Amino acid sequence: MVKRDLYRNILIGLIIVAVLTILRLFVLEPIRIHNNNMAPILPKKTQVFAIKRTQLDNLDLVAYRHNGKKYVGRIIGTPGQSVVAMDNIVYVDQKILKEPYIKKNQTTYLKTHDEDFTTDFRQDKLGKDSYWILNDVRDVLDDSRKFGAIPKKDILGELKFKYAPISDFGFVENDEAKIENGFENK
Template sequence: MRKIVKYLLSVIIAIIIVMLIQAFIIIGAVVKTDSMAPELNKDDRILVSKVQAAFNQIHNSDVIMYRHNGHTYFGRVIGTPGESVEYKDGQLFRDDQLVKERYDIKNPIQNLALRDLKHSEGDILAPKHYLMLNDNRAQQQDSRQFGTIHQKDIIGKVVLRYYPFQQFKISFNE
């Protein structure tokens, strides 16, 4: 009887530890669309770190998982709070400085200004707001449709793709 109780206690403790890790540190997810292709493709299995979001360590070019109206999306951070962001003739400008995007983009944007986005208050990102775009820019379920994304809606940063195995990858920013 004592061995059964010890075994059950060990299983319960293991379950609690896994639940705590998933609640506060890292979660697994499955990509449902090709909106981030070629970086992330439909049915990719990934790990998302919640630590960066909890400590406000989200940076430009990070690929993140976020919520909007009860749905979960993946996107690339193009602008962070306090920055001005604009696309002119297909080129990205942050704070009036040309930025070379070092990741693959399908269907690039020619022109976009923050002031043109839904709920935008001007040319500078508000505190705790991020500009998110898909790498497959033809799919506009991102800040172009939703407006900027509030910090509280960011779930975490994509840190690892483990499936498909031949496309294993650890870093998802520039």
């Protein structure tokens, strides 16, 4: 009886380990936010799961790798789109991008700085499997303005679920801007 229970418990343990390993390899990428580039949506020390997926859309929050280091940001432009920023306004395919997620950061920044919150840039038609990614805190230039377009193979996944700190446990809220810009049905 004891031997049978031991074998059953070992088998259950092995199954759990196998399922978790498969999830980690093919579905989830745990990400720890090390800075405030995406505050207030994802402040420093937040831990999230990035869901590995093939379909990435405008305004998705993603984790990506550049030169061996992990970063987080927001997809502003997808393959085939052009992205331009002039005078703190971002245009995607010549249409103004409404960015409610940066309003608080922008207001605070412009109170103490004379220069633009979003530095000017121009990215004509993004190539196949290339994405333009920006931080919500635009005075931090560790994004496509510094690295250029990010290849799809370097994107680790879409940030979907916060698991730490426990007070922030739950889904990442990111639908407001997508709806406002008409990207929710893409």
